[in-house]
Amino acid sequence: MGKAVKIALAGEGGQGVQSVAQIIAEAANEEGREVLYIPNFGVEQRGGVSVAFLQIGTDPIGSPKFQKADIVVALSDRAVIRTRQYVDEKTTFVYDTSIEGVEEELPKNAGRILGIPAIEISKNELNPRVFNIIIMGAVIKATEVVSEDDARAALEKKLGYKFEQNPELRELNFKALARGMELVEKAR
């Protein structure tokens, strides 16, 4: 029996963690998996750390939120601090290596810590606009809950109208996705 994979994605407002979570959720749903996605939506949602809680499994999902995640992805120093509570010895903790001085804050109890240079790559190699798609690639590689093909299909569904206007955008997004997957592969 497969227990649901629990994922917490956290970042600053504007880093797109909610849209990433939603695209992954929809992709997994399309695959016929049981999926539950809930954003945190307290008063703090304006100007605070944004956290997306995502669970993907084969059986109906229990509680919408969870105490410990299988994968935590934190994209800012505040996000690292905020999400430490979801970490235990089974958790893979993914953070962006360009966050300065964050090493001290990383959860010592995590099963595994993966640093990925997503912000840097999006700036220097691709385009800052696809930063969240790199993260999406990282998440699907780290969790293996969604195949790359389905992730592409989900992107197509979500951004297809933009891709029609500008086919280069499609290439850029798919490249970002692949790059994100690669980063996790390497970090392992």
Add this chain to the structure above:
Amino acid sequence: MAEKPIQGEKRVFMTGNEVVAWAALAAKAEIMYGYPITPQNEIMHYWTRLAPKFGKRFLQTEDELSAGFTTLGGVLAGRKAFTATAGPGNTLMQEPMSMAEMMRIPSVVIIQQRGGPSTATVIYSQQEVTMTTYGGNGEGLRVVYSTANHQELFDYTIKAFNTAWKYRFPTFVLGDGYQAKMRESLTIYDPEEKGLEFVPTETFLGKAPVNGVKQPVHLRNTYNTEEELYEVITRYMEEYLKVAPEIIEHREFSCEDADIVVVSHGVVSRAAKVAVQELREEGLKIGYFRPVTLRPFPAEELKKVAARAKTLLLVESAFGQMAKLVKDAIFGSTVALENLFKPGVGITSEEIVVRVKEIEKGALAK
């Protein structure tokens, strides 16, 4: 007029608030009255986007008192009308709904519970159970469905309109902030294609003359004497108690041989279900009981379970609001009661498992 909002069956992935809007459309609701409050806002957002396409209406009022009373006006005019609210808005909603109880106005209210008391959080709780079941200055002459997932949110929102119009008691669908905001899959459908019949509506005010003759009605909620009121309330209570067994719904499994039965409702029952299944796999004798209707409460059903079990573990995101209903229902039973109360906070299956094991250990130590 536009075609049906939903053709056939469709598997969808959406938020609970969106589910409610679709369900209201599927139930042929005609008008929504509402006032913004988190976490129910998107019900209005989706309704205002969808409704005009199907010739349906919306009024944004000045507060929840007005949202409730305009809803009553809409129903009295013979329309399937509804409103949605949460938290402090639910507090205000109790005034119009007490009028609905007294005048037997079949209104439908969706509640997405948030933290309390006061403004508290806009996120989640199960702290509106007491208010939604017994709010207002009366006897709780209402029906309250507590849903646990999006499929139920869809099914019971549709059902709420039928229950309200069939029995003429205000009917609440009690969701919560989690259900409001989370996304999961469900199947939406056209109820009539599935063979579900809608209870016909009736116009109470403003009915057109029949054969040129108008028979004016005079609807009251005020009585002059104690005896007059007593007669009315006695009749209402008799009717309520008579139809209650038809309305009552619950879910249970693994209770037959259970030492400990976990009792929970709404979204918490999802965690309870997972916990009970896991504990059963470990070989522990644990059962699951969930009232779907919190009012009327499945008292007889729970009594039977309580008669066999050693312990009921009451789990809720409130400090004993469901527990009060349980205690009232099983009065006289000698079953032990334990609890896991987390007011305003979500409860996971892991926490329930831990709590059950604590109780088991305690029992062994004795």
Add this chain to the structure above:
Amino acid sequence: MTMIPQMPKSWRLESKPHKFCPGCGHGLVLKALGEAIDELGIQDKVVFGADIGCSLLAWDFFNVDTVQTHHGRTTPVVTGVKRANPDVICIAYMGDGGGYAIGSQHLVNAAARNERITAILVNNCNYAMTGGQMAPTTLPGMKTETTPYGRDVRESGYPTQGPEMVAAITREGSYVARGTVANLKQLKGFLKKALQNQMDGNGFSFVEALSTCPTNWRTNAKDTWAFVEKEMTKFFNVGELKNPAAKEGE
């Protein structure tokens, strides 16, 4: 043989004689309203909402569809009816406490939204049903059960100017007037225009009626009329404040 006084056709005979106190102005307002309904021929289309307070005693007054509501909540109830069925003619009947205190947010917002309903507010300067407490419309210096030494404006302000407020917050299409039971013909004219304005689909219609309450004022007949005609009119100007129909004609 008893003489039956001439009553409006829309009145409900079974509920007469009515239950208002001797000298109460409600009966006069309702007579003017009954005649207005008759003359417009709308009896079968009216939905009449009665607020709590002495207004409630009007609940079985007419042979029209009637609903009792809660204190202050008549405006939203009939708003809900009208929104759900624009073909009916909705009247919200209330007192000064119901309209200007507990239900003021409903009155203000229904006016601001230009709801196609007609609100009729009976101003008798006090909460009469509950035994004569200060109302928003109680005159400065006037004694009530909660202002036994007279309304002190430093403590509780000046009387609410209802029609002036409604006129200030409404735009095109609204009808606003203040009549008085001391001039029934004029009051009937205002009520008729307020109903016609709704029938024409123009917008929110509001009529305040200065009225009498000898029971709580503790006045005899002469002093009662003197109070309405001389004291109340010092604060409350009688007349039309807004009339969409007048634009072309006058």
